Amino acid sequence: MTENYFNYFTEIEEHFQRARGTGLFLLSPLDWALIEAWKNAGIPLEAVLRGIDQAFEKWRGRPARARIYMVNSLAYCAQAIAAEAQAMADGAPAKRSASAPPFSLDEVREFVQHNAGSLRNAGQDDLAASLDTLDLDALYSDLEQLEQRLTAIEEKMIARLRAAASDDALFEARRSLDQELKPYRGKMTADQLAMLEKQFLERKLLEGSGLPRLSLFYLHP
Numbered sequence: 001m002t003e004n005y006f007n008y009f010t011e012i013e014e015h016f017q018r019a020r021g022t023g024l025f026l027l028s029p030l031d032w033a034l035i036e037a038w039k040n041a042g043i044p045l046e047a048v049l050r051g052i053d054q055a056f057e058k059w060r061g062r063p064a065r066a067r068i069y070m071v072n073s074l075a076y077c078a079q080a081i082a083a084e085a086q087a088m089a090d091g092a093p094a095k096r097s098a099s100a101p102p103f104s105l106d107e108v109r110e111f112v113q114h115n116a117g118s119l120r121n122a123g124q125d126d127l128a129a130s131l132d133t134l135d136l137d138a139l140y141s142d143l144e145q146l147e148q149r150l151t152a153i154e155e156k157m158i159a160r161l162r163a164a165a166s167d168d169a170l171f172e173a174r175r176s177l178d179q180e181l182k183p184y185r186g187k188m189t190a191d192q193l194a195m196l197e198k199q200f201l202e203r204k205l206l207e208g209s210g211l212p213r214l215s216l217f218y219l220h221p
Contacts, residue, residue, distance in 0.1 A: 030180040033200035051081030075184035154214040173204040
């Protein structure tokens with residue numbers, strides 16, 4: 001597992017900012033949902049970074065009159081990223097090589113304990129207990145297995161939020177997504193759009209509830 005595996009979000013954010021040439025540009029909720037969708041689909045980080053480069057190379061190759069508007073979303077790069085991911089899959093890339101974990105055991109323990117406290121404060125005692133019972137000393141040697149366990153608990157938490165969400169809340173989230181995604185719909189397949197909608201709605205539900213993300217991808221030492 002490479003060191004930047006758990007830096008998936010920040011690596012993509014920084015690479016997109018560099019490719020765009022504007023370091024202060026902030027990603028939108030749509031962009032973060034896209035990154036989440038790519039991560040969950042198993043799209044290699046390298047494929048995303050290559051796809052961003054390809055998309056900007058194509059954009060800069062257009063006539064100046066066709067470059068009136070800047071690239072303002074990762075959604076513009078979706079097709080190129082899908083193509084790079086397919087090319088890597090066809091080439092059967094090697095599995096990640098082992099390397100030192102990107103964070104210490106103490107950082108992992110603090111992250112998990114903090115999230116357990118947040119869940120307990122929100123009345124999610126059983127989910128907090130699930131975090132408390134994780135054997136972090138043993139799992140630290142296999143962060144991929146720890147990530148799978150944390151993801152399973154997070155999925156249970158999100159399922160509860162979806163079940164409890166009002167129709168109005170879900171409608172507003174979908175309307176917000178439709179507005180942001182309108183310029184880019186032609187760049188995504190139906191499966192990509194469905195996955196993006198799922199991730200976007202989940203992020204909105206979590207933001208509205210104030211509950212934490214449990215995945216190690218959100219651990220920023």
